[in-house]
Amino acid sequence: MARIIDKIRARRKEHNKSRVDVASADTAPSTSTNSTSTEVATAATATSGTIDSSSWYYSFEFFPPKTEPGLENLLTRIDRMCRRLDPLFISITWGANGSTLSRTLSIAGHAQRFACVDVLLHLSCTGLTREKIASVLNMAKSSGIQNILALRGDPPREKRSWTVGDVSGGECDRAIDLVKLIRELHGDYFCIGVAGHPQHHPSSSKSEEGIDEEMRHLKEKMDAGADFIITQFFYDVDVFVEYVARCRKAGITDAPIIPGIMPIQSYSSLMKMTSFCGVTVPSSVAERLEKIQHDDEAVKKVGCEIATEMCRTLLNKSHDGGVNALTDGFHFYTLNLERSITRILIDLDAADARNVSRSASPTFLIPAVDPQITDSSGPRRERGASISEKVTTTRRLLPWKPSTMENRSKEAVRPINWSNRPHSYVMRTDDWDEHFFANMLQLQFPNGRWGDSTSPAFGDLSEISHFYSFTLGSDEDRRAMLGHCPLSESDVYEVFARYVEGTVPHIPWCETPLQPESFLIQPQLAKLNRYGLLTVNSQPPVDGASSSHPAFGWGGKGGRVYQKAYFECFVSPERANRLTQMVANHPSINMYAINNLGQELRAGVEEGGVTALTWGVFPNREILQPTIFDPDIFAVWAEEAFSLWSSMWLTLYEYDSESYELIERIRDTYYLVALIDNDFSSGENEFVLLDLLLKLGAEAQSH
Structure with missing residues (x-):
């Protein structure tokens, strides 16, 4: 509209x-003391x-x-x-x-x-x-x-x-x-x-x-x-x-x-x-x-x-x-x-004010029975920042901000990978027509674009390079954010951690500040990044939160929203291999990993296609599934993600300098890993996937 x-x-x-x-509710006789x-x-x-x-x-x-x-x-x-x-x-x-x-x-x-x-x-x-x-x-x-x-x-x-x-x-x-x-x-x-x-x-x-x-x-x-x-x-x-x-x-x-x-x-x-x-x-x-x-x-x-x-x-x-x-x-x-x-x-x-000051909530899992802001995880967890007690009705029609362009008027599904780079996604899909966006409503996509990321192709990466020259600022602006002279991997880890904490406004993979729903795990995300798990995308599990919830809500009033836990991060090859072993003990978790050479690692994955990561149930409407993960599209995104190490970070330093060699080594050896926990309603109210990653980070820290 x-x-x-x-x-x-x-x-x-x-x-x-x-x-x-x-007005009608005020005049109607009450049938419940809890209304x-x-x-x-x-x-x-x-x-x-x-x-x-x-x-x-x-x-x-x-x-x-x-x-x-x-x-x-x-x-x-x-x-x-x-x-x-x-x-x-x-x-x-x-x-x-x-x-x-x-x-x-x-x-x-x-x-x-x-x-x-x-x-x-x-x-x-x-x-x-x-x-x-x-x-x-x-x-x-x-x-x-x-x-x-x-x-x-x-x-x-x-x-x-x-x-x-x-x-x-x-x-x-x-x-x-x-x-x-x-x-x-x-x-x-x-x-x-x-x-x-x-x-x-x-x-x-x-x-x-x-x-x-x-x-x-x-x-x-x-x-x-x-x-x-x-x-x-x-x-x-x-x-x-x-x-x-x-x-x-x-x-x-x-x-x-x-x-x-x-x-x-x-x-x-x-x-x-x-x-x-x-x-x-x-x-x-x-x-x-x-x-x-x-x-x-x-x-x-x-x-x-x-x-x-x-x-x-x-x-x-x-x-x-x-x-x-x-x-x-x-x-x-x-x-x-x-x-x-x-x-x-x-x-x-x-x-x-949360959207401006980046405050947050300590919630980890929103249960179906009582979808309020809670933290029942006990003293072992670090708390996030506080969230306003005021519950506001969300304006969001979808988890992502819908386009106002006519050819995207029926767009109702997006892959999660570009959640923090929406401009790039819009540019790379700009030639997709209204007919295709309408057909994306069918989540099976048997012969659709999600099943074949090259038919028709995403826009070429070269199309977006000039655009991001102003989004992330000049070379000097980027050096101030990413480091004037990083000499060790821990220097790079600190940049990612400071982005999560809000002291670095952008990193190449995230053109926006941390999403409100990720505020809920902000301290844990910062710890993961300092461990060397460089997160670029995440969402906590949600089990039946109100569609008017201030952090998770979307789609209008009267509904319930759900989402699976998701993490996407760059990790060293040693940690990627260790993750495959750890995931094997968790049948609900899927892992997809790919490096800059196109080499893949997978664990807990059966041959299949698209996975719904976010969905909503609303009165008098079909179930909506606006955010998905597709292994083929993940490969397309990974190409872009690795290119950003070069175009937005590596070029800030003199060729053959220690900083240049450091960023080049990370780009050429690390894996981009996507993790999905299909069990979004743990009876113990725990964030299993987050615990798994924290355990991995702690293992590496102790060696």
């Missing part, structure tokens, strides 16, 4: 249904005095930087913010007279394809011909973008500002002409947003007649085919409340009106922006800032508090008068910055 208006309507429908269900489920507890906030964070959404605006390093930093930031904060959509701005056309489309296409977020592309008609506009729309469509913010745009360079009655000078004079042209060329394919000005457009007359005329123009844009409104930023909540009332009175009755929120970054920038845009600063806001105006950090902190208070006030007003009364979402003008937005969303309980 790529159209923003469709997503907003679906959220409203689901939220209204939850409110009705909770508090996660789902009811979460939805019940809709009828309590607090605001349910799942009932509203947020989005972010970014602008194209002028420099290449700035562009690379922004792409990384967009990826990170979309992964951690999960906005409903993001918007990418359009430079005056199309000056940023190439960069705008490049950033928008990257975000749509790799950040798995729907993009709202700004498009202004100033100075553009119909032919050029048509070309831009076609490029947007080919990039999977289905949302356009139709604007008149900034005045031509020879004009300092628009005046009353001005037109753009292009073949589309006003935003309404652009709305009409989009509908003429593409029908309902694009969702169209338009701009709203709670304190009037700078070019409009400030008289009562001018205000009425501006509202008529807005209504005409909606009648011409626009779907929703995003407003200019403001700092007086009453201004927005009055603006919504005027819109509704003018006949704009059900279109979403999304308030624009711009966190204050500095006192001087606030004065410049509000003066330029004609936005007033209430005395209550000005007084809080004037006394700290020369302390930028203090201004940012207070600016976050002001934005949080504004959002909370608007949500409470919307809650009191029905979810559609004012707004059920916010559009944040980020100024390409991250910290303030993150702080605001955490303060609003909209973003889970």
